[in-house]
Amino acid sequence: MAVKMRLSRHGRKRFAYYHIVVANSRAPRDGRYIERIGTYNPNTNPATIDLEFDKALDWLEKGAQPTDTVRAILSYKGVLYKKHLLGGVKKGSFNEEEAERRFEAWKVAKESRIEAKKESLLKDADKERRKKLEAEAKVNEERAAALAARKVAEAKEAAAQAAAAVEASAEEVAPAEEVAPEAPEAGETPAEGAES
Secondary structure: OOOEEEEEEEEEEEEEEEEEEEEEOOOOOOOOOOOOEEEEOOOOOOOOEOOOHHHHHHHHHHOOOOOHHHHHHHHHHHHHHHHHHHHHHOOOOOOOHHHHHHHHHHHHHHHHEEEEEHHHHHHHHHHHHHHHHHHHHHHHHHHHHHHHHHHHHHHHHHHHHHHHHHHHHHHHHHHHHHHOOOOOOOOOOOOHHHOO
16 A cells, blocks of 8 residues: 555635645545644745644655655655654764754754744735835825815805905996986086086
8 A cells, every 4th residue: 555645625715725644545635544644724924834743754754655745845844854864863874962953953944044034024014014004195195285275276266256246246336326416516506517
C-alpha cells in the first residue's frame, strides 16, 4: 500500500481550507485517511499552518510520500530540514546536540523572517489606509470649498436681486413724483411763468 501525505479539502465555495492527512494513495481526495496531522488555511496572509511536527516527521521517516503542496508546507515548517539533519546524525557527520542546535538556529531565523513579513504587511496596510484618508480629506476640502463658493454666489445673487428690487421700487416712486404739476413759487403768477 502506497502512503501519501496530502491535502483534504474542506470549507465553503471560494473559501477553502485543508486538512493535512496521511492516506492510501488510492483513497479519494476527501475520503478515508489513516491520520490527520494538521491544517492549512491559505485564506490568510501569510497562510496559517498548524502541523503536528513529530507525527509528520515520523510518517516521513516511515516512507510516506508528500504531494508537492504538502512538501512545500513541510519545508516551510522545517520538517524536511529536521529529517535531513537526522540523516546526518545516522551517518555520523555530527551528533544529536549539533543537529538540535542547527535546527533551533534555523527555526529562529525562519520565525524572524515571518514576523518581518507580518510587520511589512501591517505597515503597507497602514500606508494604504493613510493614503485613503488623505485622499478623502482632500475630497472633503474640495467639496467644502465648492459649497462655500456656491453659498457666496447665492448670497451675491440674492443681494443683486434685492438691489434690483430696491431700484424697481425707487423707479415706481420716481415717476409718480414727476407727474405731479409743479407748484408756482410765491410771488409769481401763473401767467408770468407761462410767458417766460
